[in-house]
Amino acid sequence: MARPSKKRRTLASVDRRRLRRDATYTIPELAEALGVSVPTVRNWRRKGLEPIDDNVPLLFHGAAVKDWLDLARASRRSRCGPSQFYCFSCRVPRVAESGSLRVLQATSRTLRLAGFCHHCGGRMSRNFAAAAGRALFARQGQSDLAVSGSPHLEEQSARGPK
Structure with a gap:
């Protein structure tokens, strides 16, 4: 056995x-x-x-x-609402702190957004369809969709969808 x-x-x-x-x-x-x-x-x-x-x-x-x-x-499993992220500290879906969102990764179809929990200040992230991620950024009053970290990803997000 x-x-x-x-x-x-x-x-x-x-x-x-x-x-x-x-x-x-x-x-x-x-x-x-x-x-x-x-x-x-x-x-x-x-x-x-x-x-x-x-x-x-x-x-x-x-x-x-x-x-x-x-x-x-x-x-x-816990489902996130349309503007919620999964908080790694609280271990539940929560809304991100206003102004804390940043783009970690971008492709022509998806965005990986990260921010901080408004409840505990912990890290949180989520993948979005590109249009939904841009809309969330706009609702949060943020317009800078620059990708944190990789210049290649910054160029790709600046070009927009193919």
């Missing part, structure tokens, strides 16, 4: 495609298939992953595990 990798896996990094929907798995088989430890699978069981029945050994249906992983992953 192959040992799971020593790399710590988060729920988001578990590759659910390694499971067959029509197969059943014991706890050690599930751990091996997903590359996580046996205690991790037991932890998932405590958090709501349901076995087929309560007979020993516990069996988990592949489709149920995939569905549970999808739900658990979706429950951890």
